[in-house]
Amino acid sequence: MITSFLAKALGRxxxxxxxxxxxxxxxxxxLNLLTTSDHPLHVPTYIVSLFGKYLTYALLALALDLVWGFxxxxxxxxxxxFALGGYAMGMYLMRQIGARGSYGNPLLPDFMVFLNWKELPxxxxxxxxxxxxxxxxxxxxxxxxxxxxxxxxxxxxxGVYLSIITQAMTFALLLAFFRNDMGFGGNNxxxxxxxxxxxxxxxxxxxxxxxxxxxxxxxxxxxxTSGIVRSKYGKILVGVRDAESRTRFLGYRVEHMxxxxxxxxxxxxxxxxxxxxxxxxxxxxxxxxxxxxxxVVIWAAVGGRGTLIGPIVGAILVNGGKSIFTxxxxxxxxxxxxxxxxxxxxxxxxxxxxxxxxxxxxxKEYRKARxxxxxxxxxxxxxxxxxx
Amino acid sequence: MNTLVGNTKPNSILYxxxxxxxxxxxxALNSLSFVIEPGELRAIIGPNxxxxxxxxxxxxxxxxxxxxxxxxKGSIDLTQKDEAEIAQLGIGRKFQKPTVFESHTVWDxxxxxxxxxxxxxxxxxxxxxxxxxxxxxxxxxxxRLTNRKDDFAANLSHGQKQWLEIGMLLAQExxxxxxxxxxxxxxxxxxxxxxxxxxEIAKTRSVVVVEHDMGFIRDLGVKVTCLAEGxxxxxxxxxxxxxDQKVIENYLGR
Ligand SMILES: Nc1ncnc2c1ncn2[C@@H]1O[C@H](COP(=O)(O)OP(=O)(O)OP(=O)(O)O)[C@@H](O)[C@H]1O
Ligand SMILES: [Mg+2]
Numbered sequence: 349m350i351t352s353f354l355a356k357a358l359g360r361x362x363x364x365x366x367x368x369x370x371x372x373x374x375x376x377x378x379l380n381l382l383t384t385s386d387h388p389l390h391v392p393t394y395i396v397s398l399f400g401k402y403l404t405y406a407l408l409a410l411a412l413d414l415v416w417g418f419x420x421x422x423x424x425x426x427x428x429x430f431a432l433g434g435y436a437m438g439m440y441l442m443r444q445i446g447a448r449g450s451y452g453n454p455l456l457p458d459f460m461v462f463l464n465w466k467e468l469p470x471x472x473x474x475x476x477x478x479x480x481x482x483x484x485x486x487x488x489x490x491x492x493x494x495x496x497x498x499x500x501x502x503x504x505x506x507g508v509y510l511s512i513i514t515q516a517m518t519f520a521l522l523l524a525f526f527r528n529d530m531g532f533g534g535n536n537x538x539x540x541x542x543x544x545x546x547x548x549x550x551x552x553x554x555x556x557x558x559x560x561x562x563x564x565x566x567x568x569x570x571x572x573t574s575g576i577v578r579s580k581y582g583k584i585l586v587g588v589r590d591a592e593s594r595t596r597f598l599g600y601r602v603e604h605m606x607x608x609x610x611x612x613x614x615x616x617x618x619x620x621x622x623x624x625x626x627x628x629x630x631x632x633x634x635x636x637x638x639x640x641x642x643x644v645v646i647w648a649a650v651g652g653r654g655t656l657i658g659p660i661v662g663a664i665l666v667n668g669g670k671s672i673f674t675x676x677x678x679x680x681x682x683x684x685x686x687x688x689x690x691x692x693x694x695x696x697x698x699x700x701x702x703x704x705x706x707x708x709x710x711x712k713e714y715r716k717a718r719x720x721x722x723x724x725x726x727x728x729x730x731x732x733x734x735x736x
Numbered sequence: 737m738n739t740l741v742g743n744t745k746p747n748s749i750l751y752x753x754x755x756x757x758x759x760x761x762x763x764a765l766n767s768l769s770f771v772i773e774p775g776e777l778r779a780i781i782g783p784n785x786x787x788x789x790x791x792x793x794x795x796x797x798x799x800x801x802x803x804x805x806x807x808x809k810g811s812i813d814l815t816q817k818d819e820a821e822i823a824q825l826g827i828g829r830k831f832q833k834p835t836v837f838e839s840h841t842v843w844d845x846x847x848x849x850x851x852x853x854x855x856x857x858x859x860x861x862x863x864x865x866x867x868x869x870x871x872x873x874x875x876x877x878x879x880r881l882t883n884r885k886d887d888f889a890a891n892l893s894h895g896q897k898q899w900l901e902i903g904m905l906l907a908q909e910x911x912x913x914x915x916x917x918x919x920x921x922x923x924x925x926x927x928x929x930x931x932x933x934x935x936e937i938a939k940t941r942s943v944v945v946v947e948h949d950m951g952f953i954r955d956l957g958v959k960v961t962c963l964a965e966g967x968x969x970x971x972x973x974x975x976x977x978x979x980d981q982k983v984i985e986n987y988l989g990r
Contacts, residue, residue, distance in 0.1 A: 350861075352861070352863055353860070353861055576860065579859065579860050579861070579862065580847065580848070580859040580860070580862040581856060581859035581860040581862070583837075583840060583844055583847070583848055584848060584859055586837070586839060586840065587837045587840070587848055590837055590838055590839055591835050591836070591837055591838075593798075593819075593831075593835070594831075594835045594836070594837065595848075596819040596820055596823070597796060597819055597823050597828070597829050597831075598823060598848065598849050598854075598904070598908060599820050599823030599824040599851075599854050599908065600820060600854050601820045601854070601855075602820070604855070604856055605856060608856045
């Protein structure tokens, strides 16, 4: 059962993408750790962390593609799942600080001491254990997606209305996490992390390991999503996207189909967030900003929605562009991003990867047609000779 | 018309009695009643806006009636169920506008329609069995699409899409088939072939066909119900119905 699922998942493009990711997971850390800084192939640590961050964005974009590209659910709240995963990891990292905080309290994080709290709130229990935090990084976003999706899909909220309530969801979380009495560090969020699983979070080796973990998580998620979209279930998702009522009248429970994809997608976004936080060293309520979720949609659109690989490419390219661009003209980034979105929508509606695929297919068809033509003229030319 | 007494209900495949529904005060169905017997092929005619599509919406659970009874196989109350449940009970529906999965191949369209377990996990780990393959191939030849099986449904002609949708209904293996204007936009040859196809299908199940094309209705040669303004105007053979004064006034004469 599982093996046939995996066999179907591994199309040629997916195998290539997974291979590239796995090579990067080994090569980049090696070039960072095993070469000295004057070596021509040396990869500096800040680049390792920067690209590690891009990979987590790519995972977020891939998660969005599962629901948007294949099921037509334009979620404008996916950054919320990412941020929740991030907070779960952030809470673990906070508790690892222990007595090394400014106030030296072995149990309470600094911001709680500052707020004069005497006890650790119940929802911080267990986060001193990595496995528990890692579990929560997928369970909490998954649960939120389940509850939200259960109501939204059952009441058949569709299209723009669904997009709007996903924005409302992330906005509500933004406001909630801003509050000090929520117990998540308020405005400042969680930061000043010291170590993860006993390793110094700033150390080159840790940074490299986090990069490798991000690449591997992305590769595994790519295999899983590919398996999902190539299964019969995945074909039903596309059916829901293109002709929802047809799927219903064939006897499928559309709300269950959507819910499963939405929950899986939210869990992947949570994993992405959990890998993001240790690499950037901070998580604050700004991650819930509705604009963040919209940016994810742009990454996916630029790369090509409904292609799985496209959103990964899009996330890395757009964020690479952002890093370069904001260094030069920080005020204009949002205009540039908006402009890019308009250009892609007008001229590359299938995105980079979608357009490239279309081009390759056209070439193939053209070549086939020409070969057939050649064969015919050849046969026609050969005939009279045969008669001689 | 509202005197459906005795044992008509337990012996029927589909039973509607006094069904009314209004949209913003407009009565789309006005105390509609009729009965379809097991194995029957029934044609339904009527002017635009008579409520024919609305009647199908009610039967398939898309619209809830304001009042009235709708029973399947005499005892299953369809007004309490939703689209997916009703489809699983064995009622298939072809839409007025052909609706197939355009970005899937003809084969995949049929595979998705096949009457198999429809849960998330059973579809996630579904594998095409030899039996399913044979069934799809059989349907492909019934609806004459064997040589287009690997083409995307988007690239089919209008008539072929109508047939693909009928094929998808067959794959569902329903006991009752509701077909809304199957020959709209078809050539005369295609129309004649569709009549043959529907008669063939009706040998093994009950079929309700809504059509405007009187030639096609004549080809079918079955009992006809004429609707107007949400209720039944006349019912009987095509000659009987088309001689009815009210039918001529409301529909044929227009
Ligand atoms: N969801 C709805 N909301 C409002 N009005 C509706 C709705 N569905 C149907 N109607 C109205 O109910 C009436 C009956 O429509 P219906 O589609 O059932 O007619 P029909 O007999 O199928 O006509 P046609 O031959 O044109 O397909 C029409 O006047 C239509 O405008
Ligand atoms: Mg109609």
